[in-house]
Amino acid sequence: MSTATTLLIIICLGVIGYVAGRIRAGQLVQGAYSALHSRPGYYGAFVLVWTILPSAIVLAIWLAVSPAIINNQVFHSLPQSIQDMSAADRSLELSKINAIAGGLSDLTDEDRQKLESGSITMREALADKGVAIAGEVDEYMPAAAEVYNGLSSASALYRTILVLLVAVAGFVYAYYMISPKMRARNKVERVILGILIVASSIAILTTVGIVWSMLSETGRFFASVPPHEFFFGTVWDPRFAAAGAEDSAGQFGLIPLLAGTLYIAFVAMAVAVPIGLFAAIYMAEYASNHLRAIVKPLLEVLAGIPTIVYGFFALVTVGPFLRDLSTQISGIVTGNAFAFIQAQSVLTAGFVMGIMLIPFVSSLSDDIITAVPRAMRDGSLGLGATRSETVKRVIFPAALPGIVGALLLTASRAIGETMIVVLAAGVAARLTINPFEPMTTVTVKIVNQLTGDLEFTSPQTLVAFALGITLFFITLILNFYALYIVRKYREQYE
Structure with a gap:
């Protein structure tokens, strides 16, 4: 059976x-x-x-x-x-x-x-x-x-x-x-309470298990590669050198990967945050109910598109468009047409990722803004403030703790993105400040190091756990900072 x-x-x-x-x-x-x-x-x-x-x-x-x-x-x-x-x-x-x-x-x-x-x-x-x-x-x-x-x-x-x-x-x-x-009610409710405790414990134990597995494997990696070479190295070349070479374990510099991760996430947030916040403010405060019922679902359709589709869109459409546009601009300005924006670049990946993140910012921020008590709006308008002044001086500050949480979620999503970066920014670990050139991220290299039939016995594969625990602590720091911001403004507006 x-x-x-x-x-x-x-x-x-x-x-x-x-x-x-x-x-x-x-x-x-x-x-x-x-x-x-x-x-x-x-x-x-x-x-x-x-x-x-x-x-x-x-x-x-x-x-x-x-x-x-x-x-x-x-x-x-x-x-x-x-x-x-x-x-x-x-x-x-x-x-x-x-x-x-x-x-x-x-x-x-x-x-x-x-x-x-x-x-x-x-x-x-x-x-x-x-x-x-x-x-x-x-x-x-x-x-x-x-x-x-x-x-x-x-x-x-x-x-x-x-x-x-x-x-x-x-x-x-x-x-x-x-x-x-x-006492049937007491017995049944104790069982339900136990189920709830088990359900909540699963999330905690899963987190502990993930962290412990990453820490244990990261310890094995640092037994082969000194931590200062990993955290402060500027060259990423994890391939094993030829027999007889002095450096047989390659170079595992984190700086190029971390810089690429933060750079692409910054460009994505620079695109998603203004557009998403302005869209949320418009839908919450200015749009009619009929228009809001149409626009919000259409905007949230973007969240349902798989990231690989965004990657194809960046690779086939956005990247070539920016490259051709830069060629035309350089031809007009200098008379010598050349592409100063590469098809795979930080700008391409950040822009497409920002489009993908707009629904995260707009939908969450819209729900947070609409949750602000109606009395605060009416009080501000009753004192003679305009609608724009009410949004800027009353509603937005009151909703700021929740908006910070929404932006944190968006930033975490941007830092953890992989497929868009692979197709739109490439896999080259480079250290540059030029957004028109390709870079790569930590998540892409985690995938690269774990792709194939490999055993976790060499620095080549164990470095993926060191990269993972690094991302974990970055997200943890973001959470602590967001909690500080939320508590600070919550004390002012409660």
């Missing part, structure tokens, strides 16, 4: 338990619901929780643990030569076996007869089922795949039986636990 079917059965049992719990609570007091400690719905919810929650936990644990156990059993059934391989090679072999196992389950009897007769190969049979295998299909792989399928089928059967038994046991236990004096 599939996992989805098992979940559906559990949910149906929970719904039945909810109805049965309500009915039993009413029967115990013979319809006098005032004699119950809690409302009837809480008794039904009590049975529902005991039916669904324990069985769902068992199901989740089984799904998390069983693949590792099955892979371990399959691994021990492989030839000794395969077991003696490195960890990366063993993982590749197991992935092939898993792919073959998925294809074998779809083979028909006719396909198996063709395989036995030798009229088709295993690779051809799997290809007909849409399963592509990288590399050769060795003789031991189909047998190992059959073992994998057998273990998976047995695991699914035992899982279904165990989960349904737990669900039924929880149903029976909760049903007979119901009594008029039972």
Whole structure:
């Protein structure tokens, strides 16, 4: 039985338990619901929780643990030569076996007869089922795949039986636990509180896990490369030098990448912030309701466009346009036509990224401005101020803490952008102040260093974690500064 079917059965049992719990609570007091400690719905919810929650936990644990156990059993059934391989090679072999196992389950009897007769190969049979295998299909792989399928089928059967038994046991236990004096509401609310705590803890634990993994790998990187060479180096050349060279680990200077990241983000913010803020002020304070209902959704369509599309737009349209425009301008001014703006440049990437960020600024700022109490507007207008003076001296200062938060979100989005930079600004790590030349960012180099089948054993790959933790601390500093600004102005306008 599939996992989805098992979940559906559990949910149906929970719904039945909810109805049965309500009915039993009413029967115990013979319809006098005032004699119950809690409302009837809480008794039904009590049975529902005991039916669904324990069985769902068992199901989740089984799904998390069983693949590792099955892979371990399959691994021990492989030839000794395969077991003696490195960890990366063993993982590749197991992935092939898993792919073959998925294809074998779809083979028909006719396909198996063709395989036995030798009229088709295993690779051809799997290809007909849409399963592509990288590399050769060795003789031991189909047998190992059959073992994998057998273990998976047995695991699914035992899982279904165990989960349904737990669900039924929880149903029976909760049903007979119901009594008029039972504090059903308290028990259900404690479960809900626990779920809320777990949900909030997931975000915290995820953050801690991400930071810890980056810090641990960054420590390994700094064991090979001195921190001062990374943080203050001006040359980014992570390639390994030739054998016998003095510098065998390359150069990992952060300065060119950090400068490119901040430079492109600054250009993007210079485009997005004025346009987005002016659009937000217009929609919140000047536009009619009919016009606002049309313009705001149209403006927010920009937020739904994938960043790769913006990258294509920059590469195909904006970059060539700026290059041709600079050629015409130089021809008019100097008489010698040349392109002083390259198609891939800081200006191209920053401009297109700024267009992408306009909805973030405008939509968030618009919601913040409209949240300013109406009484502040009416009071300012009643004292004789014009609408523009009211916006400038009353509404904007009152909304400034929220606007700072919106700009922080926008800046974080700009710093973390990758695809637009790859296509519009290039991948060359250069240190320049000319916005008409290409530069690259930290995120682009993280992708470059982790692209391909690599092991995290060399400074080439470990440097990606050092770059990641650097971006993390930059964002953290921005958050601290924004919090300071928000608190400062909130004290003035509350």
